[in-house]
Amino acid sequence: MIQNKMYEKLINFFNQKDYDKLIDEYSFLKEKKLVTAFVLNLVGLSYANQNKYQKAIDFISDAIDLDPNFPDPYNNIAIVYYSIKEYSLAKDNFLKCLELNNNHFQAAYGLANTYKMTQEFKLAIKYYNQSINLDRNFYPSWIQKIRTQSQICDWNQNEKDVEFLCKNLKDKSFDPYLSLFMINDSALQFKIAKLYVENKYKNNEYSFNLSRNINKKIKIGYFSSDFMNHATMHLMKKMFIKHNHDKFDIYCYSYGKKKDEVTEEIKKSITNFKDISNKSDDDLIVYLRDQKIDIAIDLKGFCSENKFFIFSRKIAPIQVSYLGYPGTTGANFIDYIIADNVLINEENRKFFSEKIIFMPDSYQVNDDGKKISNIKLSREDYGLPKDTFVFCCFNKIAKIHKTEFDTWLNILKKSAKSILWLLSENDIAINNLKKYAKKNGVDPNRIIFSSKQKLDVHLARHRLADLFLDTFTCNAHTTASDALWAELPIITKSGNTFASRVASSLLTSLGLDELITYNIKDYENLAINLSENKNKLNTINNKLKKNKLSMSLFNTLKFTRNIENAYSIIYDKYSKNERTADIKVDKVKI
Template sequence: MAFRGLMDISLGRLIELYNSGKHEDLESACQQLLESEADDAHVWHLVAANAMQMGNLEDALLRVNKALNLMPEEMSFINTQGSVYRQLGRISEARDSYKQALKLDPEHFDTLYNLANLYRDSGEHGSAVDLYRKLLVRDKYFHSARMNLADLCRKMGDFQAAEAELRILFELDGGTLQALFGLGQVLLEQGKHEGAESCFREVVNAAPEDPGALFYLGNVLWSQGKISEAETSHRQSVKLMPEFHQAWNNLGNDLRDQGEQQQALNCYRKAIELNPSYMQAHSNLLFELNCTITDGTVLLEEHLRWDEMHGKPLLQQLEFSNERSAQRRLRIGYVSSDFCNHSVAYFIEGVLKHHDGQQFEISCYSNLLKPDARTAVLRSFADNWREIGHLSDEAAAQLIRSDQIDILIDLSGHTSHHRLQLFARKPAPLQVTYLGYPATTGMQVMDYRITDQIADPEYSNAFHSERLIRLPRCFIAFTPYESSPDVSALPVDEAGFIRFVSFNHMAKIGPEVIKLWSRLLHAVPESRLMVKHFSFKDEGVRDHLLKLFADQGIASERIEIFTWASSCEEHLSYYRLADIALDSFPYNGTTTTCEALWMGVPVVTRAGKLHAGCVGSTLVSRVGLESLIADDEDAYINIVADLAADRARLREVRATLRGKMMDSELCDAESLTVALEGQFRAMWQQWLESGDG
């Protein structure tokens, strides 16, 4: 008994060393003790826990198993064994250990918590939530469990529940910086920007050297259109943590939205350099390259590189059980993050509305977390509506497989919030990209891309990994806004000067565009240019744009800047001030071009070599305005100047353009849908004949 008392004192000293983080001293002391007491299970358990803290996981596993051999039913030992397995990535064995421990004591608090964390990390979110809630019933002050629960609810898209849990933390003890940080994240996700900004500013004030807080402050500033402030915050973040790849990516977004194309590209490349697996930055790079280069081979190579890094490794070779019948009702699936008041909706709505329900079953897979009134309209046209915003790519792919979709259609390409890594898993026999992106996806699993002869001439085949399907008409059809304002009289007749307009994204308005538009303003005396973009809410961005024009000799009063409109009707009403719309290059507008034409405003476009630079040509040619397509910069200047000088022609175009558009392919969604369905049927027939899958 005296010896046992000595061991108790020794073990207490060991525990003191463990709690103080003196792991090497503890290791040495334990080894000495085990030389005389090799069968002390508690010492073996302690050295196992110590090895786990030091990262020596294999040693930890050997030691905890030694402890369990000596005391097989000791709860704490089994719990530690589970934690070692979990850190080793042996999830199934970790789960078995935790469940074995809970058989001995179903209410063991630490084991329940560890199992909840395992469920969370392995994607079993529902089970994790249940266990966290169970723990919090027993101990409402268990902050780690509540923080984990809130974070998990946020990741699952249940932002209100996440916010509620975080506010409970503040009610209990005023919260912590970690809780304040989490609350800021949740408020940002819900679009509660002012509250989110307040949270992150408080965190930054308390921890000014925290790159994560600066990063999120930049994110919420960007979401409010405070672009130059966001840039400052993101720059501070990467200065404090140069390897912070997400901050480099978001700094790229700040610069992109100010038209700083090359700087944005450099930031995206830096993010990829720091983390080659960072898929989002690589997609952002691809999108911005569409705004800057015209070499289709270079563009294809970069897209193929994306697939090598982020697509091909995910391919799952599965056999498809879809019924192999040529004439049966086909299951078509559309995947998008833009089933809302977004430009994509104005082109997909007519297609969804006019699908032949007897021949095609339509499923929409919505990656949207915040639906709106437009979402409800689109949903009414679908046979099946699936919310996948809260699902992992693998879970969403499994859902699509279980729905036995025959043809799965991507509407996003490499734009924001795409789900191309879902497509990388090949959940459907045939996969098609359409509408939302002006180039190849670069993916070997994407079978087709839908376009037309003008948007993608025959030579474009060499710039795509997909097979191009060229419709015998315009590849899209525009659904005008229901409450569009009437076309106004020609503005120049009242104003006395020509007003040009461009509502294209600032990412498309690079230095070459500024130079050409400045030449145009010089060529048409007293003319003005009206621009509008959400980033112009920021005074710094406005001043920056005015300086770019000033550097080209254009006075600031000739540039009229507007911010984002609060409604589609308000947005379209700005066209009542515009005489001629100027298309951007080498990435033309699409929605902006259709809106301008709809409001009676002719669009002058500069034709390029790739789809991004040819889409303007395919749109204006459908309404008989082929003469407004320029082959080079000089032709662009001459066409615009001649049109500006011909007021009679401007009046005639103004008075007739909406009617021509209504009677053209641009507003004929029914015939477009028939053409698409014909291609879907042909794709399916060819797949059946190929014997693939």
């Protein structure tokens, strides 16, 4: 009974993330010689949650030494090894946990994640299945299994798995990020996000004692884990510099662990760059509220390595979702989402919990100084035939579904002198796509794969392709603006969701509506027509080159002034204590 009470106290401290009290309690128990393997394991976990990995390893190792037959410490030390990328040690300990308890669904899940990281995808799927069989309501296993199957283009099983998750949307939901890639239905995406938020986050009605003086400088806080070499920063980093610092105080709050040359570049260009990655959850909330931010911009949503919980705890009177997560958050603590009238139209407006900030052109900011390498490249450098029409898609391979690939194969069949150029990510996916092509009557040698390259060289190699073919459920986003910046036309099929309409937004803002289709037949016909009609393609190429310079998509300063106009409008509403409402931003004259 005493031991149960002791455990209860420790568990409460752990669940409340009150790690200092937990350590104090451990010291008291140690003095009384009441320390057990359970206690050592929990102390180790508390250090792991604070990213103090060596201390975590020390305590959990002591737990294992004290009771070698207790399965949980093996699982937990494996999680720590996974966190520090010691994947071999992680595998050994997950396997030991399963040896002691073959019903440990979390160890099966952890082992699957580890195999995924080492690109042993078939083993990863095996252990995701084991975890699911042990607990069908443990949705993280379903999510990661679907993502892994997407990475290797295992489409048939994915359709069944997504169908299972969607049919069981009652009291529980799953990570909404997955829905962006798998579901072309705004109503369903909204339902998934709303239910997920209601289950995971408690809304905190915190009152802000901030000045509502309309004449003061407005303090803007951008939040992300991606202040590094990442697609979001490729788009945004110049905007931070272009902000009007006489009217706005710009702060960047970085909670990502990874830092690189882009991090350093941003830190040099931004006076107020705050690294908040090592703060505990509660300390972080106190710190951020003390920062007295007027408008907090979440650049992550439900993307990996997010800290969406900070917005549920209210860190600013105005909270906005932008760019990183292309869809509704379903959260009543996010006041606005930045979009445009192509992404969110009258039909799907009702499936957004946020009020909409409609930008005058595309919602997407771009860096108009993005460098394209001057390196001389040839088709031979990439194994591309000289005298063929090159269709390409440089999206992540996980965005390619059976529907897209079937469409592309039909295009190749009807456009005899053409090839398809894709990015390679793993050999299993390459083999699966080539096998599928052969089975469906297309020579697999007509599908050519290339590896990733530095951004400036990657942009330069776009010149070797003739036409970019977009994916459907989740379009090319940064990848689309990269293609257009490199002056490569892209054809898209506009869908029913934010994520499936991004390329349409970009093309519309460049006056290239003729490259937008609304069904697969028209998409196919347009691709074939452009591959056979050189004059028509040349006309589009020339229009792209001209409009790229004259229209607003690639004008960072103009976009920055427009978004600042939006910030001023929503702050004005707040300062006058007016209710939030959709706003349409007028173009600012420069």
